Structure formats: structure tokens, C-alpha cells
Amino acid sequence: MTEIQDLVEGIGQGEKRAVARGLTWIERDSEKGKQLVRALFPMAGKAHIVGITGAPGVGKSTLVNRLTLALRNHGYRVGILAVDPSSPFTGGAILGDRIRMQESVMDQGVFMRSLASRGHLGGLSRATFGAVTLLDAAGFDYILIETVGAGQSEVEIMQLAHSTMVVLAPGLGDDIQAIKAGILEIGQIFVVNKADRDGADHTARAIRGMLTLGMQHLEWFPPIIKTVAENGEGMDDLIAAIAKHREFLQESGRLDSIREGQTRHLIELALQDWSLRAMRLAEQDETFWTALREAVAHGQADAADAARKIVESAQRGGATVGS
Numbered sequence: 369m370t371e372i373q374d375l376v377e378g379i380g381q382g383e384k385r386a387v388a389r390g391l392t393w394i395e396r397d398s399e400k401g402k403q404l405v406r407a408l409f410p411m412a413g414k415a416h417i418v419g420i421t422g423a424p425g426v427g428k429s430t431l432v433n434r435l436t437l438a439l440r441n442h443g444y445r446v447g448i449l450a451v452d453p454s455s456p457f458t459g460g461a462i463l464g465d466r467i468r469m470q471e472s473v474m475d476q477g478v479f480m481r482s483l484a485s486r487g488h489l490g491g492l493s494r495a496t497f498g499a500v501t502l503l504d505a506a507g508f509d510y511i512l513i514e515t516v517g518a519g520q521s522e523v524e525i526m527q528l529a530h531s532t533m534v535v536l537a538p539g540l541g542d543d544i545q546a547i548k549a550g551i552l553e554i555g556q557i558f559v560v561n562k563a564d565r566d567g568a569d570h571t572a573r574a575i576r577g578m579l580t581l582g583m584q585h586l587e588w589f590p591p592i593i594k595t596v597a598e599n600g601e602g603m604d605d606l607i608a609a610i611a612k613h614r615e616f617l618q619e620s621g622r623l624d625s626i627r628e629g630q631t632r633h634l635i636e637l638a639l640q641d642w643s644l645r646a647m648r649l650a651e652q653d654e655t656f657w658t659a660l661r662e663a664v665a666h667g668q669a670d671a672a673d674a675a676r677k678i679v680e681s682a683q684r685g686g687a688t689v690g691s
């Protein structure tokens with residue numbers, strides 16, 4: 369058995385060590401990691417993927433911890449990904465999160481990993497896609513992805529989720545600002561956390577007002593759930609809201625189209641890899657490459673012609689002079 373087949377089998381059986389090793393491959397964005405994701409993808413598709421986004425400090429990590437405990441009490445297995453491009457694995461914020469997570473981490477039915485950006489374009493969303501696929505294939509029923517939701521790759525990450533939860537807290541003064549910043553469109557469930565503080569009802573009403581204004585035409589009206597993540601209040605309401613949203617996705621056929629979109633995404637990633645490899649192969653053949661480059665520079669060939677020649681030569685297994 370090859371190393372990858374071995375790992376695929378271990379992951380399929382939910383072995384934590386195989387899961388951890390596979391995630392490391394994926395996080396490095398290595399060729400082996402990509403092969404692994406492609407091999408695991410057909411095994412995935414059962415988990416419910418929940419995105420948790422919101423400004424720093426609203427209580428996302430605390431909420432993820434509580435939600436995880438509540439889901440465990442219902443007998444579900446939970447995979448958690450903390451995505452924060454500004455905090456590398458050893459960074460302070462993530463470290464704090466990890467300490468808070470420890471209660472969950474001790475449990476066999478829970479797996480938690482922080483993903484940090486490896487610096488190259490699209491690397492974070494690709495790694496997250498791979499990590500979600502892996503946890504799904506490993507049989508986790510719920511996959512929770514926590515992100516601050518600021519940058520482009522985080523928007524892409526949110527598109528991976530079946531249900532996106534937007535978390536707000538009263539008294540931050542930026543409720544309306546956050547709502548204006550396009551967060552209405554991405555949230556299918558709104559959470560007003562820190563409901564133990566003054567102003568939670570006000571925040572909930574403000575969200576409801578904005579939703580009512582903009583979204584009468586929608587088939588799914590996002591519920592607004594008040595929680596106190598610190599003591600676990602509201603977790604069962606939250607679980608019920610997620611279950612209801614999944615039902616909606618199932619009945620409306622959206623669950624199938626999300627899976628189709630993921631399949632398309634996987635093919636697109638493979639295509640990007642393949643075309644980049646073709647490009648590198650062409651560049652390694654100096655004569656071929658120089659001839660192509662100069663032809664384009666002097667207008668004797670179009671860039672698209674050059675691209676076609678690169679693809680053709682890669683199909684033949686390498687660049688050859690004059691082809």
C-alpha cells in the first residue's frame with residue numbers, strides 16, 4: 369500500500385493520528401497534500417459545515433467551545449478549524465483560543481486545528497477546503513470553522529460552509545457598521561452573544577430591522593439567537609437553528625448544488641496545478657521558452673498561441689524545440 373492509501377484508510381477510520389498527519393500535509397500545500405484531498409473527496413459530503421464569523425472579541429471561540437460541548441452531548445463528533453491569517457500557529461490569540469479549547473480537545477470525539485496562512489495566494493482557502501474535506505471524510509458530523517471574516521480568502525472560506533453564523537455582541541458600538549459591511553448577505557443565522565450584558569435586545573432588534581428591510585424576498589429568513597457563550601445559554605436553540613437550516617438546504621436542493629460547486633472547485637484547483645506545472649516545464653526548456661517569449665514580445669505570436677503550445681507540449685510530456 370502506498371503512503372497515501374495508508375493515510376486515506378486511517379482517516380476513513382477516524383484515527384486521530386492519521387487525521388493530524390493528513391492535515392499537516394494539506395496545510396503545507398504540498399503535492400502529497402493535494403493528492404490526499406483528491407483521494408478523500410469522494411468519501412466526504414456527509415458533514416454539516418458551519419462557518420462562525422464576526423469581529424474579534426464578540427466571543428466566537430467561546431461559542432465554538434460551548435457549541436462543541438453541546439453537540440457532543442447530543443452524541444455528535446465535531447471537527448474544529450480556527451482560521452486566522454493574522455495569527456500564525458504559535459501566535460498569542462490562537463494560543464489563548466487553544467487554552468480555552470482544551471476542555472474539548474481532551475475528548476476523542478473532537479478534533480481541533482488552527483490554520484494559518486502560508487503566505488501564497490489562495491493558500492489559506494485551499495488549505496481550509498482540504499482540511500474540511502479531510503475532517504468530513506474522517507466522519508465528523510459537524511465541522512465548525514471560526515474566522516474573523518475580514519479578507520478575501522476568508523470570504524472564500526465562508527463560501528465553503530453550509531450554514532454561516534454571524535456573531536455580534538451588544539455594546540461594541542459597531543453593530544450597524546458590521547451589518548452595513550455586507551455581513552447580512554453571508555449570514556444564515558445571526559447570534560447575539562453576551563446576552564448577559566445590557567443592549568442584547570437592542571442589537572437583536574437592529575439586526576431584525578435590517579433583515580426585514582433587505583430580505584423579504586428570501587426563502588430563508590435568518591433566525592436571530594441570543595446566547596451567553598460563557599455559561600452555555602442558548603446552545604440548544606443554536607443547534608436547533610442549524611438543524612432547521614440544514615433541512616431547508618436539503619429540501620430546496622441547495623445541499624446538492626453546494627456539493628456540485630465543491631466538485632467543480634476541486635477540478636478547477638487540479639486544472640490550475642496542472643497548467644502551472646506545464647508552464648514550469650516549458651520554462652525549464654530554455655530554447656523552447658526563449659523562442660516562445662520572443663515570438664510574443666515581437667508580435668509574431670499571440671500569448672494565447674504560446675499558452676496553447678505550452679499545453680500541447682506538456683501533453684506530450686515535455687517541451688521540445690520548435691514545436
Ligand SMILES: Nc1nc2c(ncn2[C@@H]2O[C@H](COP(=O)(O)OP(=O)(O)O)[C@@H](O)[C@H]2O)c(=O)[nH]1
Nearest residue numbers: 424425426427428429430561562563596597598
Ligand atoms: N459577558 C460575556 N463575555 C463573554 C461571553 N462570551 C465570551 N465572552 C468573553 O469575551 C472575550 C472574547 O471572547 P473570545 O471567545 O476570545 O472572542 P473571539 O475573538 O470572537 O473569538 C473573552 O474574554 C470571553 O470570556 C458571554 O456570553 N458573555
Ligand SMILES: [Mg+2]
Nearest residue numbers: 428429465514
Ligand atoms: Mg477567537
